[in-house]
Structure formats: C-alpha cells, structure tokens
Amino acid sequence: MSIKLAAPAVLLSALIGPAGAAEPLPEAIAAPGETVVLTVHAEGAQVYECKASADGKLAWAFRxxxxxxxxxxxxxxxxxxxPNWELADGSAVVGKAIGNAPGATAADIPWLKLDVTAHRGSGALTSVTTVQRINTQGGKLDGACDKAGDFRSAPYSADYVFLKKG
Structure with a gap:
C-alpha cells in the first residue's frame, strides 16, 4: 500500500519540478541564449508630469x-x-525598451525587455547586453490632472535582471 501512495507523490514532484523553479517569462521579454550577470531589486517611484495630450486634454505622462x-x-x-542603471562599482548601462508584457495587476507597470545601448565605467555591468524589468508592483498613476506642469509620483518596486549574450 505504501508503494501506491509513494508513486503519485513522485509523479507530482516530477510534474511540479524543483522547489523554487521560476515560471517562464512572457515571450515578449524573454532573452533566450543569454545568461544572468546580476539580479537586483528596485524600490522607488515612477514620476509623471501633467501635460496636454494630442487632443489637447491634460493627462499624466510618464517622465x-x-x-x-x-x-x-x-x-x-x-x-x-x-533609463540608466548605475552601480556603486562604477559600471552603468543605458537601455532602450524593445518588448513589454503586462504587470500582474492593473496597478502594476509593465514588465520590460531593454537592449543596452551604452556602457559607462567598468564593473559588473560591463558585459551586459539586455535588461529585464520583472515582478513589478505599483508604479501606475491614475486620475485626472488639472494643471499642466504638475508632477506626481507613484511608488513601485521591481526586479531588474542584467543579462549578457552566451
């Protein structure tokens, strides 16, 4: 009887995979063939400015x-x-968004894939070619803006994954 009970447990663990296995990233931000150089957590804010949109109405625009x-x-x-990422070791990269996927909730900014367009300094980010923004929480700003030139920030957190080719 114990053999019959053990078999489903073994099968279940094989289907689930190792504990802590990461879910695959959405295709739009995946970086197949690249390896992780560094992963960091970010805590901060997305800053928005009240501006006239194409139709002349005031709206919050990401700054x-x-x-x-x-x-x-x-x-x-x-x-x-x-966007810039700068580390205390003196290395820095600039990125350009090339892909995005929705955040987990309507209040979360999108997940992003960014190509590195420039490097500065020497350190951990020197070999980085791609940056992914994942696990976003917050950062979206809703509501009307009444005065052009006003600023408002929305707290957010995310994980940034720095990758290199190969």
Whole structure:
C-alpha cells in the first residue's frame, strides 16, 4: 500500500519540478541564449508630469523612474532617467525598451525587455547586453490632472535582471 501512495507523490514532484523553479517569462521579454550577470531589486517611484495630450486634454505622462537598487538588503546602485542603471562599482548601462508584457495587476507597470545601448565605467555591468524589468508592483498613476506642469509620483518596486549574450 505504501508503494501506491509513494508513486503519485513522485509523479507530482516530477510534474511540479524543483522547489523554487521560476515560471517562464512572457515571450515578449524573454532573452533566450543569454545568461544572468546580476539580479537586483528596485524600490522607488515612477514620476509623471501633467501635460496636454494630442487632443489637447491634460493627462499624466510618464517622465522618469527614480529608484534605489538593492541586493541582499543593501544599496548597490540607482536607476534613473535614460533609463540608466548605475552601480556603486562604477559600471552603468543605458537601455532602450524593445518588448513589454503586462504587470500582474492593473496597478502594476509593465514588465520590460531593454537592449543596452551604452556602457559607462567598468564593473559588473560591463558585459551586459539586455535588461529585464520583472515582478513589478505599483508604479501606475491614475486620475485626472488639472494643471499642466504638475508632477506626481507613484511608488513601485521591481526586479531588474542584467543579462549578457552566451
């Protein structure tokens, strides 16, 4: 009887896979053939500006991110307009979005895939070719804006995965 009970457990663990196995990323932001150089957690805000849209109505427009990059609870760098990621070791990259996937909820900014377009300094980010923004929480700003030029920020967090070819 114990053999019959063990078999379903073995089958179930084989189907589930190892504990903590990551879900595959959405195809739009996947980076097949690339390897992870560094993963950091970001805590910060998405900053928006009240601007006239194409139809002349005022609306919140994304301006820039401002975030602290953390690893094991310690500050290791910052993320800011460009978009730029700069580490305390002196290395930095600039990215350009080339793919996105929806966040988990309507309040979450999208997950992104970014091509690195420029490098500065020397350090952990020197070989990075791609950046992924995943596991986003918050960051979207809703509601009307009444005065052009007003700024508002929406708190967010995300994980940034830095990858290189090969």
């Amino acid at each position: 820039e991110p401002i975030a602290t990059l953390l690893s094991e609870g310690k500050t290791v760098g910052r993320h800011y307009a460009g």
